[in-house]
Structure formats: structure tokens, C-alpha cells
Amino acid sequence: MQSLQLTLSPEQAHTPELLKQAVAKALSLPPTQISHIRPVRKSIDARGRFVKINLAVEVFTGKEPITSDTIPLHYQDVTNKEEVIVVGAGPAGLFAALRLIELGLKPILLERGQAVTERKRDLAQMIRSNTLNPESNYCFGEGGAGAFSDGKLYTRSKKKGDVQRILSIFHRHGAQDEILYETHPHIGTDRLPQVIKAMRETILEHGGEVRFNTKVTGLKVEDSQITGVELADGSSLKSKAVILATGHSARDVYHLLHNNNIALEAKGFAMGVRVEHPQELIDSIQYHRRERGEFLPAAAYNLVEQVDDRGVYSFCMCPGGHIVPASTGAKELVVNGMSASHRNSPFANSGLVVEIRPEDLGEYQQYGVLAGLHFQQYVEELAFFNNGSKGLTAPAQRVGDFVKGKLSGSLPDCSYLPGVLSSPLHFWLPQHISSRLQQGFKKFDRKMHGYLTNEALIVGVESRSSSPVRIPRDMETYQHVQIAGLFPCGEGAGYAGGITSSAIDGENCAAAAKRYLE
Structure with missing residues (x-):
């Protein structure tokens, strides 16, 4: 077995025959001598003009390895144990x-x-x-x-x-x-x-x-x-x-x-919204305005900025995914994101949240260590009542309109199946969240030009990214x-x-x- 680090085109990394040819060339071996190639580590490098795949592999010229799992697991019969x-x-x-x-x-x-x-x-x-x-x-x-x-x-x-x-x-x-x-x-x-x-x-x-x-x-x-x-x-x-x-x-x-x-104990946490873009738009930005093609996955992103001494960042990014309802109680509205293994939805969504520290919740200090919990619930109830109390229907706004403080007259297609309703999230979200989100979108657009667009939609609220209690x-x-x-x-x-x-x-x-x- 030999270990090898390769830099390949997406097509080479995706196609077994081309991968074997690349490995054979790197090792100066005829392809017929290679019995098995086992990936060890794979990552995408999209920093340059052309997207590359960094692939670490183990190459076998003898018989094929039985398994790549080498960690022993010894499950016992515990029927009569403590x-x-x-x-x-x-x-x-x-x-x-x-x-x-x-x-x-x-x-x-x-x-x-x-x-x-x-x-x-x-x-x-x-x-x-x-x-x-x-x-x-x-x-x-x-x-x-x-x-x-x-x-x-x-x-x-x-x-x-x-x-x-x-x-x-x-x-x-x-x-x-x-x-x-x-x-x-x-x-x-x-x-x-x-x-x-x-x-x-x-x-x-x-x-x-x-x-x-x-x-x-x-x-x-x-x-x-x-x-x-x-x-x-x-x-x-x-x-x-x-x-x-x-x-x-x-x-x-x-x-x-x-x-x-x-x-x-009270602890810091984060709250915000789900933001959803067309996946094609995220692909175009991340893959340098080139079409993704059949050999690259739906593009993801990871964004973080400081706004007024608090972190604003993307969380739980779901390329090719859907927004789903994550409420657990009556008269509250919470959303989350998910995607299937193939990530083949036409939408890309991510939580976009603002850091919240215990000292930011002055009017909730009467609840002691549960202040953050009560604040979470308050914002979730705001979201519920700002959807017209229509069950799991979620309040939503175009991203460009949100940043401008303008109600959206219409909404683009959205993956959220219970449905969305136009709502002025810039108005009813707590000001220390909405203002930082607005500034955050502007900063993110400088990193990913085109991210701040009215083709994108925010859906509220993303409030369960972390616990406000330890x-x-x-x-x-x-x-x-x-x-x-x-x-x-x-x-x-x-x-x-x-x-x-x-x-x-x-x-x-x-x-x-x-x-x-x-």
C-alpha cells in the first residue's frame, strides 16, 4: 500500500478511470497493476480561477483491502448488567x-x-x-x-x-x-x-x-x-x-x-433568520461565475463578521436543501434547514445569526439564569403573530428589502413547504438583532458579490442554533x-x-x- 496526495480536476476526481490514470502516472505504474484506490481525505479548493480537488488516497497493488474501518468496537451482552x-x-x-x-x-x-x-x-x-x-x-x-x-x-x-x-x-x-x-x-x-x-x-x-x-x-x-x-x-x-x-x-x-x-448557568447563544438563495446563484459565486457541471457538489459557504462588537455568522449551511419548521410549542414559529444526501434541491439555505450575550438581555434579567430562554420564546412568539397566526406559515422578506427597511410586495419561490407570508422582519425583530443582520448582509456581499440580492429570501426565525443555558x-x-x-x-x-x-x-x-x- 502506498499513500499519495493528488490535485485533480473535478472530472478526474469523480471518474474512476481517470482517477486510476492519474494515480498510475503519479506512481509511474501501469494502471493494470493498481487493484484498489481508497480515498482518505477529500476537499475542494475553489480559491483559484479553476476549481481543484485535493485528494489523499491509499493505493493497493495487491488484493483489495477488506475495510477502511480500523477502530475496534466490542459490544457486550448487557442484559443483566447494572x-x-x-x-x-x-x-x-x-x-x-x-x-x-x-x-x-x-x-x-x-x-x-x-x-x-x-x-x-x-x-x-x-x-x-x-x-x-x-x-x-x-x-x-x-x-x-x-x-x-x-x-x-x-x-x-x-x-x-x-x-x-x-x-x-x-x-x-x-x-x-x-x-x-x-x-x-x-x-x-x-x-x-x-x-x-x-x-x-x-x-x-x-x-x-x-x-x-x-x-x-x-x-x-x-x-x-x-x-x-x-x-x-x-x-x-x-x-x-x-x-x-x-x-x-x-x-x-x-x-x-x-x-x-x-x-x-446563563451562557451566550445566537439568534437570527434563515436565508435562502437559488443554488445556482451560490454556485456561480463560489465557482467563479462558472457553471457547476456534473462533477462538482452544490456549493456551500461559511461567513463570519464582527458587527458592533458581536459576531454575525452563517450557521448550519444546507446546499441543495430545504427550510423546515422546527417549532416545539404552540404559538411559536421556528425554522431550521436540512438537505438530502444528494443535495439536489434548487435552493441553498443557511442560518444567519447574531451573537447574544447575557448582558444584552437587560429587560429579561428578572428571569435570572433563564433570561435567554424567555428571550428566545418572546422572539418565536413575535414570528408566530407576525405570520397572521397561520399555524406554521412563516414570515419572510426579500433580503434586499430587509436591508433597505422595506416591506416586500411579493416573494420569490421558497422551499419552506408550510408556506411563507410577506412580513417586515426589519421592523419587528429586536433592533439589536435586525440592525446587525442588515450590516452583516452588506459585509457578506463584499466577500460574496451577489449575496445581497432580492432573489434571496429571509425566513424567520432561526432561534435554536445553541442553548442559552448551561x-x-x-x-x-x-x-x-x-x-x-x-x-x-x-x-x-x-x-x-x-x-x-x-x-x-x-x-x-x-x-x-x-x-x-x-
């Missing part, structure tokens, strides 16, 4: 459960929403009826919010755990080979539900339990030690260890903790600072920011629970 309760079946909870099985503990995974197959049916019904199921939606249910937000796996949290291990576990449960080597891997909302289902089957096959439609409404604590959880049906479960991986949209959990004097834990033991055996975990606890970092945190909390119980 039980650990895991609350929430999002990425943090699923990976915590799998890691517990490896460590010889039995996970009892509790999820307030539906299994992913039933959840998909609930989402389809939600779009048809324009009404919300508060327990089964784009945020709640097996897989969490990540199950229907593109399945992006890129993370900067590489010091917190083994990213390649997380990708390998996804791959072994059915994710495509490309996630193992692409610089910005993603699974896609069309494939991710089957991967999640396979992960659940692994948990069940090895003696773990998974319970759906099971909502935790209380924690059982004795002498500052967790002893179990209380459920909505009036029953309870016992355990010496509870991993709390409920996600940042489970506001009832924050209120539960706060009402029981369990320590919380559930504090000891940095070494991962346990809550007041309660032994309680492990706050993932995005909802304020320790992750995406699928991969949440999965890493889930594994870390599982390992900490094992150490605690020994």
Missing part, C-alpha cells in the same frame, strides 16, 4: 448508550418522542395539516434535531474525543463511505433515519432498552445523589447514574431543574456540580454544538458514568 438511565435519544444519548454497552453497562434509553419511522409520518402529517405535534416534530423524537437537519458531521471539537471513531460508528450502521474521508462529511436526511434505526437495533440486540413516548418529568435525588427519574405516566425508574441528554429545545427540562433549585458539571467527573451521578450531556447541557460533538460528549459521559459506578 443499569444507567439515558434521557434523550439524540446523538448524545444514542452514542452514550452504545458506549455504555461497550463498557459493560445496560442503557435504559428514554425518548419523549416517537421512533424515527413513526416520527417521519408525524412530520409529513404536520406539513399537510399545518399543525404541530409538541412531542413528535423536527426537534423531538428518535435521532433528535440532528436526524432532520442534513446530518452534517463536521466539527471543530477534535480535542474532546476521537472524531474518526464517531464517523466509523455511523459508517458501520449504514452511512455512506464518503463520510470517512470528506472534509465536510454529511449523511443526509434521506439516509440518516435508517442509520439511527440500525443504532437502536444494536442497542436492543445487546441487551439495552429503548422506550419511546416516555417523558421524564422529574429527578429523584437523595442526599445530593441521583437515585432515578419520574415519568409523565406517574411511574418512576431507579438508577445510580442518569445521563441527561435532552437537547436544547427541551425547555421544560430547564424549568424542571430551576424549579427544584438545581444549579443552571447545566454546570465538574470538568473532570462530568457530574453535575451539586448532584452525584447526574451527567449533563450534549447540546442541551451546553457542552456541544452539532451531531459529532454531541456524540463525542455522549461517549465521554458514558465513560464517566462507568468510572463513577466502579
Whole structure:
């Protein structure tokens, strides 16, 4: 086996025959001697006039390698082992459960929403009826919010755990080979539900339990030690260890903790809008006014600026994607983005959000550590009432009109299926958000000329990019600072920011629970 770094045209990287010719030339070998080429790392370099593909490969001249997964996984039979309760079946909870099985503990995974197959049916019904199921939606249910937000796996949290291990576990449960080597891997909302289902089957096959439609409404604590959880049906479960991986949209959990004097902390977060452009326009900008063609993916972007001492940046960019409703309660309007594995929608959308710090919420200080939570809810209710209270229909405005402070007389086509309604977001969004967004669009247009256009649409509001609350834990033991055996975990606890970092945190909390119980 030989390792090789290549710089190729998109066609060469995409076409197996041309790739083999390029590899053979680089190694001074006849193509017939090359038995297999395995990609190791792939990235797009669009900085120059012509787009290039940087491709690292492993070249085999003997027999084909069996697998590219080299990370060992040893799932045990934990049927009769000590039980650990895991609350929430999002990425943090699923990976915590799998890691517990490896460590010889039995996970009892509790999820307030539906299994992913039933959840998909609930989402389809939600779009048809324009009404919300508060327990089964784009945020709640097996897989969490990540199950229907593109399945992006890129993370900067590489010091917190083994990213390649997380990708390998996804791959072994059915994710495509490309996630193992692409610089910005993603699974896609069309494939991710089957991967999640396979992960659940692994948990069940090895003696773990998974319970759906099971909502935790209380924690059982004795002498500052967790002893179990209380459920909505009036029953309870016992355990010496509870991993709390409920996600940042489970506001009832924050209120539960706060009402029981369990320590919380306010933290910075971000809020804004979804912006949607024609994908052709983003392709044209990113690929230097050239047509994308059949060998390049739908172009993405990553934008960040400072405006009035606060960050304004793109978040969860979905090339070839759709905008979806992400509300979890009545009389609120929240949007998010997703895309399928092929990213073949004619639209490109991204969250465009403004950094918010606790000191920015002066009039909400009466709510203490929950100030950000109440501010989020206020803005989401503004969005709902500014759509005429028409269910999940979302308020929207052309980007150019928003920057000029002008109501849009008409709206372009939009991927958001519940529909959009023209609304003056520049007027009713909180001024410290809207003014920074307006300036941000102008600055982004200098980096991507054509980005600020009336062909693009903003849809409101994007308010769940991160949690405004942290559930504090000891940095070494991962346990809550007041309660032994309680492990706050993932995005909802304020320790992750995406699928991969949440999965890493889930594994870390599982390992900490094992150490605690020994």
C-alpha cells in the first residue's frame, strides 16, 4: 500500500478511470497493476480561477483491502448488567448508550418522542395539516434535531474525543463511505433515519432498552445523589447514574431543574433568520461565475463578521436543501434547514445569526439564569403573530428589502413547504438583532458579490442554533456540580454544538458514568 496526495480536476476526481490514470502516472505504474484506490481525505479548493480537488488516497497493488474501518468496537451482552438511565435519544444519548454497552453497562434509553419511522409520518402529517405535534416534530423524537437537519458531521471539537471513531460508528450502521474521508462529511436526511434505526437495533440486540413516548418529568435525588427519574405516566425508574441528554429545545427540562433549585448557568447563544438563495446563484459565486457541471457538489459557504462588537455568522449551511419548521410549542414559529444526501434541491439555505450575550438581555434579567430562554420564546412568539397566526406559515422578506427597511410586495419561490407570508422582519425583530443582520448582509456581499440580492429570501426565525443555558458539571467527573451521578450531556447541557460533538460528549459521559459506578 502506498499513500499519495493528488490535485485533480473535478472530472478526474469523480471518474474512476481517470482517477486510476492519474494515480498510475503519479506512481509511474501501469494502471493494470493498481487493484484498489481508497480515498482518505477529500476537499475542494475553489480559491483559484479553476476549481481543484485535493485528494489523499491509499493505493493497493495487491488484493483489495477488506475495510477502511480500523477502530475496534466490542459490544457486550448487557442484559443483566447494572443499569444507567439515558434521557434523550439524540446523538448524545444514542452514542452514550452504545458506549455504555461497550463498557459493560445496560442503557435504559428514554425518548419523549416517537421512533424515527413513526416520527417521519408525524412530520409529513404536520406539513399537510399545518399543525404541530409538541412531542413528535423536527426537534423531538428518535435521532433528535440532528436526524432532520442534513446530518452534517463536521466539527471543530477534535480535542474532546476521537472524531474518526464517531464517523466509523455511523459508517458501520449504514452511512455512506464518503463520510470517512470528506472534509465536510454529511449523511443526509434521506439516509440518516435508517442509520439511527440500525443504532437502536444494536442497542436492543445487546441487551439495552429503548422506550419511546416516555417523558421524564422529574429527578429523584437523595442526599445530593441521583437515585432515578419520574415519568409523565406517574411511574418512576431507579438508577445510580442518569445521563441527561435532552437537547436544547427541551425547555421544560430547564424549568424542571430551576424549579427544584438545581444549579443552571446563563451562557451566550445566537439568534437570527434563515436565508435562502437559488443554488445556482451560490454556485456561480463560489465557482467563479462558472457553471457547476456534473462533477462538482452544490456549493456551500461559511461567513463570519464582527458587527458592533458581536459576531454575525452563517450557521448550519444546507446546499441543495430545504427550510423546515422546527417549532416545539404552540404559538411559536421556528425554522431550521436540512438537505438530502444528494443535495439536489434548487435552493441553498443557511442560518444567519447574531451573537447574544447575557448582558444584552437587560429587560429579561428578572428571569435570572433563564433570561435567554424567555428571550428566545418572546422572539418565536413575535414570528408566530407576525405570520397572521397561520399555524406554521412563516414570515419572510426579500433580503434586499430587509436591508433597505422595506416591506416586500411579493416573494420569490421558497422551499419552506408550510408556506411563507410577506412580513417586515426589519421592523419587528429586536433592533439589536435586525440592525446587525442588515450590516452583516452588506459585509457578506463584499466577500460574496451577489449575496445581497432580492432573489434571496429571509425566513424567520432561526432561534435554536445553541442553548442559552448551561447545566454546570465538574470538568473532570462530568457530574453535575451539586448532584452525584447526574451527567449533563450534549447540546442541551451546553457542552456541544452539532451531531459529532454531541456524540463525542455522549461517549465521554458514558465513560464517566462507568468510572463513577466502579
